[in-house]
Amino acid sequence: MFDRVEHCTPRCSHSTQRDGKCVTHCEEGFFVDEEKQDCESCHPNCRTCGGPRYDDCDSCEDGVTLRTGECLEGRQLNACPEGNFRNSRFLTPLQTCLSHCPSGTFASEKTGKCEECLRGCMNCEDANVCKQCQRRHYLQDGLCVVECQRGFPRGDICQSCAPECGSCKDNPSHCLSCEKHLLLLDHSCVPRCPEGYYANMTECHRCPDYCMECNQDGLCKKCTQYYYLHKDGCVEDCPEGHFAIEQGQECVSCHDDCASCDGPGSDDCEVCSDKKAVRYNGKCLHKCPSNAYHDTNTNECRDCDRSCLTCSGPEPSHCLSCDTKRHKDATGHCVWYTECPPNSYVDQNGDCQQCHGFCDGCSGPGGDRCLSCSETRFLLNSTCLEKCPLGYYLDDEAGHVCKRCHFSCESCVGPHSLKCVTCKSGFLKQGLSCVESCSESHYGDPTTMVCERCDPSCHQCTGPGTNNCLSCREGFVYLRGLGQCLQSCPPGSYKNNLSTTCLKCHPSCKTCSGGGALACRSCYDGFHFMGGICDNPCFVGFFPTSQDPGSDKPKCEACHSSCEGCRGPSMWDCTLCRASRVLSDDGRCLTCCGNETQHDDKPIPWVCCDCKSSREECIKGVNVVISSAGVSYTARLLVTAWVLLTLSLGGGLFLFLSARSRSLRVTAKTKAGGYAKLDTSESNTSQPTSSSFGEYSDKIIRCQDKEDEDEDEDEGIVYMTKDGTVYRKFRYGLLEEDEDELEYDDESYSFI
Structure with missing residues (x-):
């Protein structure tokens, strides 16, 4: 049918190919195929034509009549009998009039012809609704489609998905995607993800193993029972160098002095980082204090008996030296030079005197010289009290003695930082401990004075959520302007490899590979990309909107009045600012904070840039000073109202006191x-x-x-x-x- 050329020279310019040659026009009986740039054959019934169809004829052979684009013979010009239709698709002498139209066509009462069905349709009743589709097509809502929309094929018909599904497979409720505001979970659509899942754009994904709650990046925030949060996962036991906080179910780093610990402080060590150090009351020291001895079995310093000045062991018989009022006997005990019965002491004359009534043993007269107390009293320093004061706890093992709480505790039940009940002013509660500053990946809540965990994407933060990060965990980049940690820099910014920080592209760039106007990768609509530069074809103060057809000149519109240069009409589309303004990250040109006015004497906006901190980048602030012209009347009105209110209250009080004074004078004689x-x-x-x-x-x-x-x-x-x-x-x-x-x-x- 076609007179195609199999081997052609390179494609012609401003001409058409015919038999491998470039011609200015096609010969009679051929038409120009614009897409292929070839001369194609007309329909056999046409002498000349504009296309390949039987009704695209421009002229006919001799003896044939042209009617509405068709070349008809004499008998074809006559109308078909009633109930028969002209077959306008196949022009054969034997099938000119048919009682039934062939497949792919329908009988049109209007034209009296067999008209074509919709594309892909094999059986239809009119031009709009198909009843049966051709092979490899599926019937959906009266149309023939290659792929079902919001449905799935069953036979040659598309079955619709359930209303909540955006697409489905094999079953109406077996969703592959969901409608807006719904999330896909195990081929079902739900309004929110259940516990143990997180939402990532359109789907619910399972959190890591043993994780109860995680953020939008799949990093765990809370673990299931009996597991502890460590980095972005949940572990059964905290690794070395960390301790477990039962309340928050998380692992927290030990102090640098500790190889292992049971709290965050320097006195919470269980094993010291320095192998040569010894441990005393949880602290790692170079040597034991004078009133303690070194227990080589545990590598710890333990307190001597109270009767010893120095010792070699825990018992009273292990004394090495005594204080000035005692001497060491043959058994190693430190005993008084003069022995007195219990509940007595030696006076200056060497006589034994009775202790104070509260004392069980003493070193002198009065209630402030006690060494031990009676059953109902508790020893604090050398005084016997009814109960231990705030900041002390009762140590029954030492014999009814009040001992000082850990320095961070306001009240406590033991000596350790983990025994705090309440914290001192200025300290924060982290787990059971009181700390001066929260550990890594935590922040102090100023309202509750409790250390809370940062978002898992943050390494350090100032508050909850994803917008308060100060630095990021490994594998994330920092978006400084928003305080966010992201897995990759968003459009309009690039990664600074030295600091793993996302920095804004030059305002003229849509995307970029680095800073400056020469590192653009793509441009905004209407701008011309030229070797890393986005060129504005308009004058300064204007931006391109469209290009007139048939003209190389762009159509330009003016920027917002606050912009010197821009990429769009809004005040948020500035790319260049006047000298008195600073370009902010959100695309606005803002004035410096302070009592300044614009050239038109209007007050500056509420949002401004802190130019004292930086003029190279906009550090946003607010203007708290408003021009005097706009506030003087209001101020005078407020002052006047306040004075009148004060005078009214004063006058009322004076009358009340006067009346009360008179009433007192007429009381009983x-x-x-x-x-x-x-x-x-x-x-x-x-x-x-x-x-x-x-x-x-x-x-x-x-x-x-x-x-x-x-x-x-x-x-x-x-x-x-x-x-x-x-x-x-x-x-x-x-x-x-x-x-x-x-x-x-x-x-x-x-x-x-």
């Missing part, structure tokens, strides 16, 4: 010649009490009653006794409203 005792700690006087004045003759102080300034001055006389008590003289009788004058007691006064 008092005895003539009495004195009222004053409360010197307050401004108001107490109720009058009678007293004899003869014994009070220390000082006279005159004061003025603010409420009755016009009254007789003698009413304001007050008297202070030797012990500091102050009295004021009051008037006779009951004050009536119509009384104009009252009498005072005229007794004389004497002074000492």
Whole structure:
């Protein structure tokens, strides 16, 4: 059918191939195949044509008539009998009119022809709905498709998936993907992942073994019971150099002095890192203190008996030396120079004296010289107390002795840092211990004062979640602007191999391989990529939006007013800023923080850049100073309201006190010649009490009653006794409203 050329010269430019030659136009009986750039044969019925189909004819051979693109013979021009249709697909003399259209076509009442079904359809009733598809096609919603959409093939028909499935296989509920807002879990779609799984974009993935909860990268955050979190996995026992925190079910690093430990402090060592060191109360020392001996079996320093100054073992008979009041006997015991019976001591004369009642044994008189206490008392230093004070615990093994808690504990039940009940101010609770700073991969919660674990992606952090990292675990890169640790740098940034930090690409680059404008890998729409550079075809202050068809010139639009250069119309699309502004990571041009205004005298935005810290990068801050023009009226209004409120409250209080004072004056009558005792700690006087004045003759102080300034001055006389008590003289009788004058007691006064 086609006059194809099997061996062609290289493809022609501005011409078409014919018999391996390049021609400017195809001969009669051929048409141009634009895709192949070849001259192809017309349909046999056509003399000239524009395509290969029978109804693409432009002219016909002699004796044949052209009608609507078809070349018809005389008898084909006549209409088909009723109930028959013209077969416009096969133009054969014997099958011009048919009672049934062939496969792949349908009888059109409108045109009276056998019209083609949809592509891939073998049997249809009209041009829109197929009833049966061709081989390797499947019927779905009246169409023939090569692959089922949101369904699966069963025979030659597509079966629809369940509503929650985005795609499925073999069964409507056997999902391969899910609709939006749902996650795929074991071929089912769920709104959230169950315990032991984590969501990664569209699917739920199982956390590591024995892990109950993990983050979006699959790093474990919490282990199942009886397992401890170590790095990103769960272990049954913490490795060497770590100790287990039961409450948080995690392994925490020991102090550097410790090869193994049971807590985070330097006094929590079980084995020392330095093989030559000895251990004393959990600390690793070069040698034992003077009041302890070296136990070679355990390589530990143990305390001597209390009677010994130095010793070679734990027993009282192992003393090597004694204090000045004792001497060592033949058995190795340190004994007093003068022996006294129990519960007594030797005085300066060498006589035995009874100890204080609280002491069971003592070194001198008084309750502060005890060596041991009675059954109901507890020894603290050399005093016997009813109970141990805060910061001490009872050591029954040492014999009713109060011993100091670990230095980090406010209260405790034992000497170890793990025995803390509450922590001292400034210390944080980590497990059972109190620490000055949290261990690696932990942060201190300032509200609860408890050490919490960082997100597993962080090596150090300042708070919970993925946005508070200070440094990252191995294998992650740090996105400094957001405080995130990621497995790879996001688009628009590149990895600094020296610091494993993600740095922003140059603003003109969409993606890049390094810093600067010469390291671009791809550009934003409309920009031209030229050897690592993204060139803006528009003038400064404009960005390209599209290119006019038939023209090499781009269509440019103006940038946002805050941008000097940009890649889009928004204030978030800036690539270049004016000298007074700094480009932030989010693409905005921000002003420096402070009491400054823009050229149009408008106040600067709330968000700003801390230019004192850096002008090369924008360290975001907020403006707390607003221009005076916008705040003066509000400030004056607030001050005025506050003054009025204060005056109102003051006036109300004054009226209340005045009324109360008058009510007190019309109370029951008092005895003539009495004195009222004053409360010197307050401004108001107490109720009058009678007293004899003869014994009070220390000082006279005159004061003025603010409420009755016009009254007789003698009413304001007050008297202070030797012990500091102050009295004021009051008037006779009951004050009536119509009384104009009252009498005072005229007794004389004497002074000492």
